[in-house]
Amino acid sequence: MSAPNQPSQTESLLSLGASEGSNLSAGDGACARPALSVRDLSWRCGERAILSGVKLDLPEGKMLGIIGPNGAGKSSLLRCLYRFLTPSSGEIQLFGQPIASLSARAFAREVAVVLQDTPQHFDMTTAQLVALGLTPHKAAFSMTTKADRLAVSQALETVGLKERAGQTYASLSGGEKQRALIARAIAQQPKLLILDEPTNHLDIRYQIQILELLKALGVTVVISIHDLNLASALCDQLLLLDQGKAVAQGSPKQVLSEAQIARVFCVCCQVSPHPQHGNPQINYFYGYHLHNADQSAQHGSSSGSANGLADQPFEAKEANHDER
Numbered sequence: 153m154s155a156p157n158q159p160s161q162t163e164s165l166l167s168l169g170a171s172e173g174s175n176l177s178a179g180d181g182a183c184a185r186p187a188l189s190v191r192d193l194s195w196r197c198g199e200r201a202i203l204s205g206v207k208l209d210l211p212e213g214k215m216l217g218i219i220g221p222n223g224a225g226k227s228s229l230l231r232c233l234y235r236f237l238t239p240s241s242g243e244i245q246l247f248g249q250p251i252a253s254l255s256a257r258a259f260a261r262e263v264a265v266v267l268q269d270t271p272q273h274f275d276m277t278t279a280q281l282v283a284l285g286l287t288p289h290k291a292a293f294s295m296t297t298k299a300d301r302l303a304v305s306q307a308l309e310t311v312g313l314k315e316r317a318g319q320t321y322a323s324l325s326g327g328e329k330q331r332a333l334i335a336r337a338i339a340q341q342p343k344l345l346i347l348d349e350p351t352n353h354l355d356i357r358y359q360i361q362i363l364e365l366l367k368a369l370g371v372t373v374v375i376s377i378h379d380l381n382l383a384s385a386l387c388d389q390l391l392l393l394d395q396g397k398a399v400a401q402g403s404p405k406q407v408l409s410e411a412q413i414a415r416v417f418c419v420c421c422q423v424s425p426h427p428q429h430g431n432p433q434i435n436y437f438y439g440y441h442l443h444n445a446d447q448s449a450q451h452g453s454s455s456g457s458a459n460g461l462a463d464q465p466f467e468a469k470e471a472n473h474d475e476r
């Protein structure tokens with residue numbers, strides 16, 4: 153993350169209640185009341201607008217991927233969602249209720265957060281770390297119950313770490329630590345799960361496995377993610393941020409066009425339907441260096457893109473790819 157105020161353990165603990173403290177439509181899962189609603193959200197840091205006018209409605213049980221270049225505002229948006237930052241304007245609602253109106257404990261029961269940085273729980277075993285996820289649901293000083301142990305064991309099993317239960321968290325590999333943090337979030341039984349680049353330390357097997365697992369949980373999930381192909385394959389909805397603004401929102405097919413990728417990421421690519429799931433698959437071209445939006449727009453025009461298809465909608469390109 154590029155933000156100077158690096159989130160920390162304290163920020164993670166917020167989610168555990170240890171501290172006081174263009175619309176994305178329903179699309180394929182239209183519902184009367186979205187699980188998560190963001191209304192005209194802006195966040196300023198001093199004079200600088202980091203997020204401007206972000207709006208979205210995410211149906212219950214769907215997975216939203218926040219994508220965008222470095223510094224686009226992905227982490228800042230997530231921080232507003234898990235209340236580490238207070239928006240300068242706008243409102244965030246969880247099942248119709250403004251999150252600002254929830255007590256810290258009520259919020260911790262509803263929302264779990266997995267961040268990129270690793271907490272320094274040196275002496276804690278993996279099982280003890282995961283058990284922290286139960287905190288918002290338990291009375292102060294209450295004893296550990298059989299049900300608690302079962303919940304921890306099931307969460308560890310879900311992420312494939314049952315054999316690491318007694319090992320210290322500090323001694324886990326980077327990928328194992330990441331999965332342990334996800335297990336802690338699962339144990340928390342949230343209605344909304346927020347993850348900042350959850351696939352960062354994972355090898356490709358676990359990148360796929362963890363995203364599939366998050367999707368299968370049936371919980372509403374918001375993740376920030378850099379890998380556009382993974383996002384395309386596994387997210388129900390995408391929100392493309394650029395310089396703090398939502399420049400595209402919707403299904404992967406709606407968001408991941410060659411023109412959009414060229415404009416926002418300044419890279420040339422070819423987008424084609426993935427042979428298995430049919431969502432956009434992106435192949436990048438090397439040796440092209442787009443430096444600014446004007447150039448990107450030129451490359452994105454039908455005559456200037458790497459494959460001459462950039463501005464066509466994804467569906468139209470499928471036919472063209474067949475012809476080539």
Ligand SMILES: Nc1ncnc2c1ncn2[C@@H]1O[C@H](COP(=O)(O)OP(=O)(O)OP(=O)(O)O)[C@@H](O)[C@H]1O
Nearest residue numbers: 153154155157197202221222223224225226227228
């Ligand atoms: N507390 C802060 N004070 C000053 N600037 C900030 C603060 N938090 C974020 N920013 C700036 O806001 C911009 C967006 O940061 P953010 O971390 O949200 O981007 P990001 O999309 O998550 O980036 P990356 O992909 O690199 O992690 C950056 O330019 C960052 O420096």
